[in-house]
Amino acid sequence: MADGSPLVSAAWLKDNLKAPDLRVVDASWFPSWTASAGAGRQSYDRGHIPGAVYFDIDEISDTESNLPHMMPDSVKFSSRVRKLGIGDGNRVVVYDANDFFASARVWWMFRVMGHKDVYVLNGGLRAWEAEGGELEDLPPVITGGRHFTPRVRSDLIKSREQVAAASASGDTPILDARPAGRFAGTEKEPRPDLPSGHIPGSGNVPSGKLVGADGKLVSKEQINALLGDHADRPVVASCGSGVSAAVIALALAEIGNWDVAVYDGSWSEWASHPESEIATASA
Known part of the structure; x- marks a missing residue:
């Protein structure tokens, strides 16, 4: 250990x-x-x-x-x-x-x-x-x-309202773990009732880039290359339904940031909510 x-x-x-x-x-x-x-x-x-x-x-x-x-x-x-x-x-x-x-x-x-x-x-x-x-x-x-x-620890879990506020203010980075095509809105979501796209102002760090071919988390050097700018600041991680978002939280903990929050509802909630704005690459 x-x-x-x-x-x-x-x-x-x-x-x-x-x-x-x-x-x-x-x-x-x-x-x-x-x-x-x-x-x-x-x-x-x-x-x-x-x-x-x-x-x-x-x-x-x-x-x-x-x-x-x-x-x-x-x-x-x-x-x-x-x-x-x-x-x-x-x-x-x-x-x-x-x-x-x-x-x-x-x-x-x-x-x-x-x-x-x-x-x-x-x-x-x-x-x-x-x-x-x-x-x-x-x-x-x-x-x-x-x-x-x-x-x-309520600070480690975020609601749609809290994420909407973070999106509007830009004060807290929102990192999305979904594949790039779904984030950009160029590929369909696997849940057929949801449009693709992303939370306005969020960034894309596909969880697949944090896991090596051997199924292990990539090295600290690789994590720093992808996430180093977020190693010592509050972050909200999101994904499709709150599962792969936790890979971002785990990777950031590996380089010292143990306080990453997860948007529990993630895209399943955001994209189905009538008040949510959806950004795409074309927009």
């Missing part, structure tokens, strides 16, 4: 997997336009890191919202993670089987709830297997029962 980093390596996790205070979380999730419903859970059931519990971002969410996987309130979050055997004093390592979809999101969720001792396995399941890590296909025996005390 590197000092000052939100990441751990597969080698570190292998060496520390049986530490009594460690909890491993599988956050595998696949967008609906790339896989069938439940694909993340199916990936977990096929094989996961021994002892890992499954965190479903579609279930541990505000299911009363008409927007996808919105952040739940602190009562629901604490209840669900307690059932997963996670509580105060636990070190949490999150991974997924899909190149930071959605391990970065779950890392950010724990931080919103005030849990600081949370990390992401760099390279995810692929890195674990490359390190010779074993997999199991049986559900773990959940032990512990510690209380999880939420200490909500």
Whole structure:
């Protein structure tokens, strides 16, 4: 575990997997336009890191919202993670089987709830297997029962109204993690009911540029080349539905900015709201 980093390596996790205070979380999730419903859970059931519990971002969410996987309130979050055997004093390592979809999101969720001792396995399941890590296909025996005390950090989550104000003032950078064509409005959104384009005044940092071919976060030097101007200032990250935005937050934490906020509703909310202005490359 590197000092000052939100990441751990597969080698570190292998060496520390049986530490009594460690909890491993599988956050595998696949967008609906790339896989069938439940694909993340199916990936977990096929094989996961021994002892890992499954965190479903579609279930541990505000299911009363008409927007996808919105952040739940602190009562629901604490209840669900307690059932997963996670509580105060636990070190949490999150991974997924899909190149930071959605391990970065779950890392950010724990931080919103005030849990600081949370990390992401760099390279995810692929890195674990490359390190010779074993997999199991049986559900773990959940032990512990510690209380999880939420200490909500409202500064790490932004509403549409707050983002609209930031867009109008230009005081806080808004960084969009979607692919360039969707940001520019030249390619269609995967959600067919939404137009493409972007929040006025926002910038585009596709999350794919922050993840290398090996599924690991790119080097600090590469992150600085893409995001160095934002290493020591407030930032709001956005994307399609608040998942890949967290990759920007994770990358900025890797170079020292731990206070990046995520626009939870992201483009799913912005583009469907009648009062939202939509910018495109042609405009």
